[in-house]
Amino acid sequence: MTLAEAKAKFIADWGRFGTNWGINRTMAQIHALLLISPDPLSADEVMEELSISRGNANMNIRELIDWGLVHKVIRPGERKEFFSAEKDIWKVARQIVKERKKRELDLMIPVLKELSEVEGDKRDKAVKTFTETINNIRKFSDQADKTLDTMIRADEHWFLGSLVKLFAGKRD
Amino acid sequence: MTLAEAKAKFIADWGRFGTNWGINRTMAQIHALLLISPDPLSADEVMEELSISRGNANMNIRELIDWGLVHKVIRPGERKEFFSAEKDIWKVARQIVKERKKRELDLMIPVLKELSEVEGDKRDKAVKTFTETINNIRKFSDQADKTLDTMIRADEHWFLGSLVKLFAGKRD
DNA sequence: TAAAACTTTCAATAAATTTTGAAAGTTCAG
DNA sequence: CTGAACTTTCAAAATTTATTGAAAGTTTTA
Numbered sequence: 239m240t241l242a243e244a245k246a247k248f249i250a251d252w253g254r255f256g257t258n259w260g261i262n263r264t265m266a267q268i269h270a271l272l273l274i275s276p277d278p279l280s281a282d283e284v285m286e287e288l289s290i291s292r293g294n295a296n297m298n299i300r301e302l303i304d305w306g307l308v309h310k311v312i313r314p315g316e317r318k319e320f321f322s323a324e325k326d327i328w329k330v331a332r333q334i335v336k337e338r339k340k341r342e343l344d345l346m347i348p349v350l351k352e353l354s355e356v357e358g359d360k361r362d363k364a365v366k367t368f369t370e371t372i373n374n375i376r377k378f379s380d381q382a383d384k385t386l387d388t389m390i391r392a393d394e395h396w397f398l399g400s401l402v403k404l405f406a407g408k409r410d
Numbered sequence: 411m412t413l414a415e416a417k418a419k420f421i422a423d424w425g426r427f428g429t430n431w432g433i434n435r436t437m438a439q440i441h442a443l444l445l446i447s448p449d450p451l452s453a454d455e456v457m458e459e460l461s462i463s464r465g466n467a468n469m470n471i472r473e474l475i476d477w478g479l480v481h482k483v484i485r486p487g488e489r490k491e492f493f494s495a496e497k498d499i500w501k502v503a504r505q506i507v508k509e510r511k512k513r514e515l516d517l518m519i520p521v522l523k524e525l526s527e528v529e530g531d532k533r534d535k536a537v538k539t540f541t542e543t544i545n546n547i548r549k550f551s552d553q554a555d556k557t558l559d560t561m562i563r564a565d566e567h568w569f570l571g572s573l574v575k576l577f578a579g580k581r582d
Numbered sequence: 583t584a585a586a587a588c589t590t591t592c593a594a595t596a597a598a599t600t601t602t603g604a605a606a607g608t609t610c611a612g
Numbered sequence: 613c614t615g616a617a618c619t620t621t622c623a624a625a626a627t628t629t630a631t632t633g634a635a636a637g638t639t640t641t642a
Contacts, residue, residue, distance in 0.1 A: 239524070239525075239527065239528050239529065240528070240529060240530070241528055241529075241530045241534075241536060241537055241540060244525050244528040244540065245540065247521075247525060248525055248540075248544070251518070251521055255514065255518060257432075258432045258510075258513075258514055259432070260429075260430045260431070260432070262629080262630070263630085264630075264631085273543050274539055274540045274543050274544075275539065276535045276536055276538070276539040281588090281589080290631075290632090291631060291632045291633060292589085292590090292632085292633075293590080293591075293592085293631070293632060293633065293634095294630080294631050294632070296589065296590060296591090297590085297591090297630095297631090300590090317586095317587055317588060317639085317640070317641095318587085318588070319588085319589080325542075325543060325546070326546070327546045327547055327549075327550045328550065331550065338430075341430075342427065342430055346423070346427060349419075349423055352411070352419075353411075353416050353419060353420055355411065356411050356412070356413055356416040357411065357412060357413075358412070358413045362413075363448045364413060364448055365413055366448070367446055367447065367448040368413060368416065368417065368420075368446045370497075371445050371446050371497060372420070372446075374497070374498070374499045375499055377499075378499045378500065378503065434599080434600070435600085436600080436601080453618090453619080462601075462602090463601060463602045463603060464602085464603075464619085464620090465601070465602060465603065465604095465620080465621075465622085466600080466601050466602070468619065468620060468621090469600095469601090469620090469621090472620090489609080489610075489611095489616095489617055489618060490617085490618070491618085491619080
């Protein structure tokens with residue numbers, strides 16, 4: 239496989255993969271392109287490489303910046319903005335966990351608290367099942383909240399080292 | 411908040427939440443409904459409660475069964491099929507991790523291997539960046555593969571116990 | 583200040599996904 | 613068997629989401 243073929247395949251596959259993760263295809267493709275690009279690219283280069291419009295490129299690059307996966311690079315003496323992706327995959331993963339937690343779990347936790355305070359007779363089977371289910375989900379979410387916070391703070395070495403050893407040890 | 415209000419809110423919120431996870435709104439709503447339902451429900455009851463068509467109910471219930479989150483309940487002497495959701499949230503989470511791993515990571519790993527074998531001169535900066543990025547993603551994926559396998563096998567007690575203690579200890 | 587170089591916005595359009603519902607398929611009691 | 617009770621399928625329609633591109637906005641240079 240030549241580099242050109244491999245690049246095209248990686249961009250296509252990363253794009254398809256991204257759609258499973260609440261990230262749209264184009265956003266994931268731009269991310270893929272920047273990940274394998276040795277130098278920062280301009281919006282025009284991204285448009286050209288992926289055959290997408292200016293507006294589309296602009297919006298999705300902005301969203302990648304919001305997610306903390308891409309940053310602007312200003313070159314002295316150039317008007318144009320360039321963009322570059324974080325190449326350290328552990329940092330990328332941690333950043334994604336962090337953002338998704340913020341956008342999903344952190345919003346869900348207060349809702350679950352509210353739902354757990356439903357009024358009604360506990361002897362009513364429907365009430366009982368409802369509150370039990372919500373409380374189980376709450377316990378799970380609170381645990382996930384703590385675990386993810388710690389994971390977000392963890393450095394790569396620790397994550398690769400201790401956690402894996404722990405899992406490996408427990409497997410037997 | 412009355413039970414009826416709380417049920418409606420939970421179903422709506424769980425549905426919205428699900429769309430972030432590659433699960434469609436209706437599938438997540440049916441799951442929510444069955445989670446809080448004390449008894450198994452028939453397809454007609456699901457249709458009625460969520461105001462959806464027979465075809466829609468049938469397809470999404472089938473998909474929930476594929477995901478291992480819902481199972482059929484046959485009642486002696488009744489033609490109709492009933493459906494019931496796994497209520498243990500830890501089992502639900504493990505099942506989701508297992509299925510997503512199968513549908514995503516397990517498909518990606520061989521693709522990455524293929525991409526890492528790109529031909530070209532390693533002194534070429536474009537080739538170098540490409541192979542380095544792919545190899546970093548491979549390392550990450552291989553690690554995730556092992557970690558997730560162990561997590562899938564882990565029982566709730568262990569997960570709640572040791573892992574959390576470990577994370578808590580490392581936080582300082 | 584003017585205008586060139588560039589970025590952002592957003593209404594219209596296109597594409598992708600989901601839903602419907604009627605027809606076809608299946609199962610089972612009589 | 614036969615038909616009633618139920619489930620499944622799938623093409624067409626509705627809905628949701630993504631994309632375009634031209635106009636508006638911004639910044640810089642001269």
